[in-house]
Amino acid sequence: MGDAAMTVPVLRAFTQQHPDVKITVLTRGFFKPFFRGLANVSVFSIDLKGKHKGVFGLYKLSKELKKLDIDAVADLHNVLRTNILKVFFFGRKFIQIDKGRAEKKALVSGKSFQQLKTTHERYADVFRKLGFSLDLSNPEFPKRVTLSSKTLEITGTDTRKWIGIAPFAAHESKMYPLDLMEEVIESLSKDYKVLLFGGGKREVEILNGFQEKNDNVINLAGKLNLEEELDVISNLDIMLSMDSGNAHMAAMLGKKVITVWGVTHPYAGFAPFNQPAEYALLADREAFPLIPTSVYGNKFPEDYVDASRSIPPKKIIDTINNII
Structure with missing residues (x-):
């Protein structure tokens, strides 16, 4: 949940700075409300316990996603499932997050104690490697919602x-x-x-x-x-x-x-x-x-x-x- 929520300020900045680009977020359906109000952003819900379960399910998922005419993939997760998807998306630009695993290992082992790059900047780096400029320094946020x-x-x-x-x-x-x-x-x-x-x-x-x-x-x-x-x-x-x-x-x-x-x-x-x-x-x-x-x-x-x-x-x- 935290990882999904952390993508939101990055996607908001991206859509403001690149209003002509359409983004499809692949995530659990439960997280769909996180992305409400983001211009040019839609959510594709993955069914990890049903039709998208396992390698064959991920193959079916890749075929469904290809129908969206996706030009490139920004992998903000870099886990086993997305690495399998990467194989199925062979030929399309597919940039994965650098999680800084070696730096984090040094941090928790006591070899180094210093501020590492934030996860938000690591997300932004994925879009930058796809060829898009992205500045997170002047964020805008949604207004307070009127409660029901x-x-x-x-x-x-x-x-x-x-x-x-x-x-x-x-x-x-x-x-x-x-x-x-x-x-x-x-x-x-x-x-x-x-x-x-x-x-x-x-x-x-x-x-x-x-x-x-x-x-x-x-x-x-x-x-x-x-x-x-x-x-x-x-x-x-x-x-x-x-x-x-x-x-x-x-x-x-x-x-x-x-x-x-x-x-x-x-x-x-x-x-x-x-x-x-x-x-x-x-x-x-x-x-x-x-x-x-x-x-x-x-x-x-x-x-x-x-x-x-x-x-x-x-x-x-x-x-x-x-x-x-």
Whole structure:
């Protein structure tokens, strides 16, 4: 989800700078709402569990795509499936992203500790290699969406500032400890409306607990579809997120995004788009010198799982208050 969301600011810049070029995005149908409002961009939904499953399914997919008269392919993913597609697209220009695997390996091994090229710039490089100039330095973002009556029944029409909080991530090592997050929510809810984002039965139960204990806190998990969630995000004043998809969804809509980092680090290039460095709140590397232990947070020493506990709740609260 995060990878798909990170393509959006790049595609928006591309379509503004090259309005005569048509783009077809090949992605999961679930992500289609990400690309709404982008001029000359359509979405081709891939069915990875059905007709496009396996090598034969990818061959069928390539035949369907060729009917679109595609001139060139920008592979922003560079995984096994796209490498198979590349074979089927033999003869057409097919440029793949350079993920900088060697640089990232050096970063997580401790051999080098420096800012790597951002993923957004790596995406842009693919289009540049296809022969298109592309500048990401002056981004434009969509306007706030007018919320539907259904959504307003859930969020209310409170005139307080709206703070989104997405406390979950794919790996526990990327999450802020929930007991400390509860302190953050309790404090922020005294001055702002707090809207909680998540998904799945366990997450819904946890977020319901936060809602029940605090006024001005609303759990959105399980109540809205993706398109409706994006509408709400477009109305936020700030999103507080882990190193996760929610951060990139908010950033692609031009929101201010505060991110909390555990065993991962912005130097790997996955910070949300167009955010100042001070919006990334980092675990204490003096106490946890092996950070980043991995690019995606899936590998870490056992005693690093709670690395983000080294970030005081007050620092998060003060950062949000100062921005507002």
